[in-house]
Amino acid sequence: MAVTGLGVVSGLGWGVAPFLAALRAGRTGLGPFGRFDHSGHRTHVAAQVPDPPPELASRYRRWNRLTQADRFALAAADEALARAGLSGFPDPDQVGVFFGSSTGGMYEGELFFADLLARGGRAGGASPRARLGLLTSQPVSGPGDELARHLGVTGPVETLSSACSSATLALGAALDALRSGEVEIALAGGSDSLCQLTYAGFNALRAVSELPCRPFREGREGMSIGEGAAVLVLEPLERALARGAVPLAELAGAGASCDAHHMTAPDPSGRGAAAAVVAALADAGMEPGEIDFINAHGTGTPLNDAAEWRAFEQVFGERLKDMPLTATKAIVGHLLGSAGAVEAAATILCLAGAEVHPTPGGGAVDPDLPVRLVQGAPLPFAARAAVSTNLAFGGSNAAVVFSVFSATGRGS
Amino acid sequence: MSRGVVVTGLGTVGSFGGGREALAAALLAARPRLSAVDRSAGYHRPGGAGRAALLDGYDLSRWVPPREGRRMSPPSKLALAAARMALSDAGIIGIAGIDGRAGDTGELSWAAVVMSTVFGPASYTEGLLKQILDSPESASPFLFTESVANAPAAQIGIAMGARGAGITIAQREAGLLLAVARGAAEFGAGRAPLALTGTVEEMTPLLHSVLDRFGALAHPEEVARPFDRRRSGFLAGEGAVVLVLEDEEAAREGRRRPLARLLAWGRAFDPSAPAAGWGEGQAALGRGLLRCLARAGLEPGDIDLVVSGASGSRTGDRLEALTLRAAWGGRPLPPILVPKAVTGEYGGGFLAAAVLAAGGAPFGPTPGFAEADPELGVVPHAGGPLPAPSRVLVSTVAAGGAAAWLVFGGEEPEP
Numbered sequence: 024m025a026v027t028g029l030g031v032v033s034g035l036g037w038g039v040a041p042f043l044a045a046l047r048a049g050r051t052g053l054g055p056f057g058r059f060d061h062s063g064h065r066t067h068v069a070a071q072v073p074d075p076p077p078e079l080a081s082r083y084r085r086w087n088r089l090t091q092a093d094r095f096a097l098a099a100a101d102e103a104l105a106r107a108g109l110s111g112f113p114d115p116d117q118v119g120v121f122f123g124s125s126t127g128g129m130y131e132g133e134l135f136f137a138d139l140l141a142r143g144g145r146a147g148g149a150s151p152r153a154r155l156g157l158l159t160s161q162p163v164s165g166p167g168d169e170l171a172r173h174l175g176v177t178g179p180v181e182t183l184s185s186a187c188s189s190a191t192l193a194l195g196a197a198l199d200a201l202r203s204g205e206v207e208i209a210l211a212g213g214s215d216s217l218c219q220l221t222y223a224g225f226n227a228l229r230a231v232s233e234l235p236c237r238p239f240r241e242g243r244e245g246m247s248i249g250e251g252a253a254v255l256v257l258e259p260l261e262r263a264l265a266r267g268a269v270p271l272a273e274l275a276g277a278g279a280s281c282d283a284h285h286m287t288a289p290d291p292s293g294r295g296a297a298a299a300v301v302a303a304l305a306d307a308g309m310e311p312g313e314i315d316f317i318n319a320h321g322t323g324t325p326l327n328d329a330a331e332w333r334a335f336e337q338v339f340g341e342r343l344k345d346m347p348l349t350a351t352k353a354i355v356g357h358l359l360g361s362a363g364a365v366e367a368a369a370t371i372l373c374l375a376g377a378e379v380h381p382t383p384g385g386g387a388v389d390p391d392l393p394v395r396l397v398q399g400a401p402l403p404f405a406a407r408a409a410v411s412t413n414l415a416f417g418g419s420n421a422a423v424v425f426s427v428f429s430a431t432g433r434g435s
Numbered sequence: 436m437s438r439g440v441v442v443t444g445l446g447t448v449g450s451f452g453g454g455r456e457a458l459a460a461a462l463l464a465a466r467p468r469l470s471a472v473d474r475s476a477g478y479h480r481p482g483g484a485g486r487a488a489l490l491d492g493y494d495l496s497r498w499v500p501p502r503e504g505r506r507m508s509p510p511s512k513l514a515l516a517a518a519r520m521a522l523s524d525a526g527i528i529g530i531a532g533i534d535g536r537a538g539d540t541g542e543l544s545w546a547a548v549v550m551s552t553v554f555g556p557a558s559y560t561e562g563l564l565k566q567i568l569d570s571p572e573s574a575s576p577f578l579f580t581e582s583v584a585n586a587p588a589a590q591i592g593i594a595m596g597a598r599g600a601g602i603t604i605a606q607r608e609a610g611l612l613l614a615v616a617r618g619a620a621e622f623g624a625g626r627a628p629l630a631l632t633g634t635v636e637e638m639t640p641l642l643h644s645v646l647d648r649f650g651a652l653a654h655p656e657e658v659a660r661p662f663d664r665r666r667s668g669f670l671a672g673e674g675a676v677v678l679v680l681e682d683e684e685a686a687r688e689g690r691r692r693p694l695a696r697l698l699a700w701g702r703a704f705d706p707s708a709p710a711a712g713w714g715e716g717q718a719a720l721g722r723g724l725l726r727c728l729a730r731a732g733l734e735p736g737d738i739d740l741v742v743s744g745a746s747g748s749r750t751g752d753r754l755e756a757l758t759l760r761a762a763w764g765g766r767p768l769p770p771i772l773v774p775k776a777v778t779g780e781y782g783g784g785f786l787a788a789a790v791l792a793a794g795g796a797p798f799g800p801t802p803g804f805a806e807a808d809p810e811l812g813v814v815p816h817a818g819g820p821l822p823a824p825s826r827v828l829v830s831t832v833a834a835g836g837a838a839a840w841l842v843f844g845g846e847e848p849e850p
Contacts, residue, residue: 063571144477159711163605168835172706177719180704184584184605223567224579281592281601286580417589419601
């Protein structure tokens with residue numbers, strides 16, 4: 024399936040351009056943030072999406088009533104459709120939205136709940152409707168639904184909420200729908216916003232670093248949280264070429280597995296994560312030797328990176344130490360339910376640009392996890408295909424394989 | 436679907452109790468079992484709804500021993516109980532097997548687990564938010580871990596040793612049918628030999644009060660009246676349902692008797708729907724329903740029973756009825772069962788009832804229904820015997836715009 028459009032909203036800004044510039048520069052968007060008062064939290068670093076360009080608010084009818092996650096989703100989708108050269112759909116029944124989110128409108132739900140508690144449990148006092156408005160898009164399905172509503176989609180709409188693998192699973196769901204012929208065009212991605220629930224929760228687990236995360240580095244101390252969205256426009260390659268679109272890459276396969284091990288800790292053997300990668304390769308009809316670089320989940324927690332390395336070692340064997348590996352979270356933070364979408368976007372941009380983006384963070388690579396971590400500057404690299412992985416709470420693992428688009432055939 | 440998909444196990448927990456026999460008895464008796472909602476937190480408005488179809492002390496310890504359940508949120512416990520009940524129903528594990536990880540050695544090892552939820556683990560989320568708003572450093576890691584939407588699916592995977600895909604779908608009231616479809620797709624594509632799929636929900640006082648303030652709940656006498664002219668809202672419920680889905684051949688080899696066959700599934704979206712309600716997209720949804728049937732080589736005339744997700748919602752039931760009528764195009768509709776009048780909205784009793792209906796279970800009348808709404812043109816089942824169905828359409832339209840359908844068939848006659 025061809026990726027013909029791509030849109031990104033991240034801590035680097037609104038759009039692919041600031042995202043790509045930061046990827047190429049290895050510049051992190053992690054730092055101080057002000058979405059909510061975090062003075063009482065243990066850490067004080069995140070990648071918050073900056074204020075939107077003024078013209079965005081006037082472009083969308085209900086902007087002021089949308090959740091943060093909804094806004095990210097709409098802006099990313101419109102950018103993706105513009106890149107794809109799609110200004111409308113000839114048959115909206117044949118268009119689907121497949122979205123990942125872990126918290127949906129939780130940030131707005133928190134505002135409602137804080138207000139509720141402050142009023143002694145009485146929601147909204149004299150004007151309950153006004154306060155309840157904070158909750159109308161609170162469900163996790165909010166961003167995907169809002170996107171479908173905005174675009175007039177009448178085909179399938181499905182929101183996956185498997186924590187940090189949500190958006191990667193959404194890409195797999197889109198692939199299934201395209202292959203089966205259920206849809207001709209799929210908008211797939213994810214959106215999540217910063218909220219106190221996840222910020223405090225990961226801090227409670229002592230999983231958050233006080234400094235920007237440093238995936239696969241020696242002495243790494245944990246993850247950093249971000250927010251944003253990415254949306255991919257997917258369509259059958261033949262259809263894309265027939266209408267004159269120039270694909271950015273191809274989504275070749277997707278796979279998923281469960282560790283069946285622990286609610287928060289990854290299986291240290293890496294067996295579950297390896298199964299997801301193997302499944303994605305099988306789905307793509309590819310061998311491990313056809314994968315040229317890895318965009319790892321790479322949260323920067325000691326346990327995640329170690330388990331993930333063991334998974335890659337099982338799949339790629341001796342080749343692993345020579346395969347370029349990057350971790351987009353060092354630039355945008357961990358976007359939770361939308362992490363897989365933004366990291367897929369980074370992977371696609373790397374394939375299309377024939378270079379692998381560096382992983383900022385500084386320090387030596389963990390000697391126990393010998394990987395060829397791309398550091399400092401982009402690595403010029405004409406890769407044929409890459410795998411992007413996400414490992415979630417509850418051991419929900421997912422992987423996707425992208426291959427470079429070549430007018431003369433896959434990865435030639 | 437390229438391979439025959441059958442339901443070989445059904446686990447269900449709800450206000451009616453636990454197990455398909457308890458649900459079947461409640462549906463036949465046509466009596467919702469209502470409990471008072473705890474209003475002591477002060478979330479409810481004065482004079483608001485006060486009852487719901489709650490579990491109300493149902494003992495899960497037979498399925499989830501206390502020492503295991505103490506590490507789980509209420510939805511995780513409910514989902515795991517329903518999963519074990521379903522596997523026991525299918526004969527894949529025995530009651531004694533609940534302590535073991537069946538997947539470590541048996542046929543569950545690469546099973547997929549696909550669950551859905553609307554609100555996620557609401558009580559733990561609320562508890563965690565209270566802690567955070569009081570002092571972020573007091574946030575409990577345990578509450579956080581179990582507050583994620585996919586905790587129930589993950590706990591099933593961990594408890595059963597199931598290493599196939601672990602997926603959670605959150606698509607409002609359509610999620611449970613989408614989960615069944617995704618479960619079938621997982622092993623239909625050869626990615627899993629078996630799927631455990633279903634839904635889970637808990638109804639907390641906070642959720643109940645918010646639903647009431649949105650005007651979603653039945654008033655004033657708190658009886659859900661699906662498709663009735665005087666319907667005023669739905670009855671909130673809670674519970675869990677898990678189905679064992681497997682390949683027809685594998686079921687036959689395992690000597691597991693199918694409860695129902697999954698013949699088709701489909702989905703569509705109504706972009707006219709507001710974020711917290713239903714729209715007027717019956718034409719688009721009707722086309723979606725026809726596509727669902729057509730993919731299995733069916734048309735509306737092949738359906739001899741509808742299990743509707745109508746709940747008593749004014750606009751939701753309207754869209755459901757008009758979508759069915761749009762698809763049927765003037766032809767008479769088959770008999771329509773409306774189990775949410777008994778089980779309540781949320782918790783999956785509706786899905787479990789559909790499996791029972793496909794197996795020919797008798798249903799009582801639709802409680803609360805007295806007077807047809809002339810705009811809807813739908814009259815639900817009034818009780819009494821129905822012919823054994825050969826193809827059952829399961830239909831739901833969700834708040835926010837999503838819609839989903841399944842078609843179940845009864846047991847295939849021996850060749």
